[in-house]
Amino acid sequence: MLGRLVSSVRVCPYYTARNAINQTQMLTQQKVMQMPKRHWAQVGHVIVTPPRVKVSLLEKVLHSTVMFVVWLAPVMWFLSQVKINRLQYSQKMEETLDTITEKLKHSSISPNEQPVPDIVFHDTMNKDLLSKWPRFKNVVPDILLHKTIDFAQHVKEILRMNIKIYQPYLSTNYTKIPSYSIADFKAVQQYFDKNHLPYHTFSIPNEKKLRVTIRGLPKDLNLNELFEKLRSAKIPVKRVHKMKVKSFALEQAPLILAILPYNKEGLNILRVRKILGHDVTLEPPIKKLRQCHRCQKWGHAQRYCHGQLKCVKCAGDHYSTTCSRDRNSSEPPTCANCGGNHTANYRECFYCPDSEEYRQNRVKRLKYKTETPRFPRQLVTWENVDTNLYKRITNIPKHAEAIPF
Structure with missing residues (x-):
């Protein structure tokens, strides 16, 4: 048993070299043993065991460490990788089974489960999402009569029809008329349509x-x-x-x-x-600046406009689609708002809210509004129709009068 251990030790290159040196020294000191001659028919051979070499404990420990690193460490690494792969495979199989189970729940394969609906809802309303839209205001919209018409000539006729309105506001281009109720709002609209008065308004809360x-x-x-x-x-x-x-x-x-x-x-x-x-x-959709395609004024839509028909190219009393002018025409365009040599949808026009001049004047008007006191609005009656019809403040500065809206 000890001989086998020593012979296994000789596998290491270190011990092989040492044994060769020891054998060389022994051969030089003593005669080489003569092997007997053998006949050609003789079976087997004589095994000559080389002399044993003394190995120290340190060399044995060193040899065991080398053998562990060379042979046992790769085997242990291989076994650890096999274990890791098994764990990963089992996890993937569990995820796959969960996915298949979830799909089977919503499929038509199982008769006990209902099919997935075409429209899937959240359980509750998201308040943050709802806040992105403008709040619903249940108020009566105003009617804006275009400034070429003097509203004072029609107030008494409206009062005779028992229509309730608040004191109107005066501006450079409009007369804003607030109504008391939706019924009064529709009655004022019918009166303006009957008399062919140019105005525009906005949608009522129900619409x-x-x-x-x-x-x-x-x-x-x-x-x-x-x-x-x-x-x-x-x-x-x-x-x-x-x-x-x-x-x-x-x-x-x-x-x-x-x-x-x-x-x-x-x-x-x-x-x-x-x-x-x-x-x-x-x-919500991106909010864009609105321009009416009927009267070419800014701030309202064509659907609720009953103003005078204007062309965006030549300011004529016809629709823009029927205008004969185009880009190749020799005549310059005419603005329906300011009368300048540009189309009515020109963004640098003084009447366009995107223009720099409009913004500067709007800042002045807002500053003027903050400096003036506010009065509660009152209904127009027979007592104040001749003395205090309009709700306005006297001594309006010049820069406030120049503002178009």
């Missing part, structure tokens, strides 16, 4: 619309299908259409604009989380 931009739907989405799915989910959508964008990224994932009534049922669209299996994001 206000909620506009919602939907992101995350595919490009090839059928709008009719989307409309029907929203209606089937009890969302009273009026119409949906794709918004025109110039960005290539938005063309691949288009923006869908949904228009709904601004009421409790219409606000349910803000609880939508998924549409036809797609995660969607809801946001």
Whole structure:
């Protein structure tokens, strides 16, 4: 047994060299043992065991350490890797099983589970999302009579019709007429339409619309299908259409604009989380500066305008689509607001709220408003119709009179 251990020690290159040196020394000191001659038919051979070499304890420890590093350490590393791979594989299998189980719950394979609806809602309304839209105001809108008409000539006739209005406000281009109720508001509208008076107004609370931009739907989405799915989910959508964008990224994932009534049922669209299996994001549309395409004035829409018809190119009394002028015409354009040599939609015009001159004058007017006291509004009656019709302050400074709106 000890001989086998010593022979195994000779596997190490260190011991092999040492044994060779010892054997050389022994051969030089004594005669080499002569091996007997053997016959060709003799079977087997004589095994000559070399003389044993004394090995110290330190050499044995060194040899064991080398053998552990060379042979046992790779084996242990290999076994550890196998264990790690088994753990990773088991984790992946558990995740795969969980995913398959979740899909089976929402699939039609299991008869006990209901299919996934086309419209998925959040449990509650997100107040942060709701705050991005303007608050609903249940107020009677004002009627703005265009300044070429003197409203004082029609007040007594309106009072004879038992229509209640508050004291109107005077400005450079408009006479703003607040009504007492929705019924009075509609009666004033009928009177102005009957007498062909130019004016514009805004939508009443029952007609206000909620506009919602939907992101995350595919490009090839059928709008009719989307409309029907929203209606089937009890969302009273009026119409949906794709918004025109110039960005290539938005063309691949288009923006869908949904228009709904601004009421409790219409606000349910803000609880939508998924549409036809797609995660969607809801946001209000970007607010743009409005210009009427009928009278070319700023701040209101054509839908509620009954003003005088004006062309955006030549300021004529016709629609812009029927105008004969174009970019190649020799005649310069004419602004319907200031009469300058530019179109009515020119952003640097004095009447455009985006122009620098308009902003400067608006700052002066706001400063003037803060310095003047406010008076409570009063109804126009037969007692004050001749003495205190308009709600205005005398001694208006010149810079306030020059402001168009």
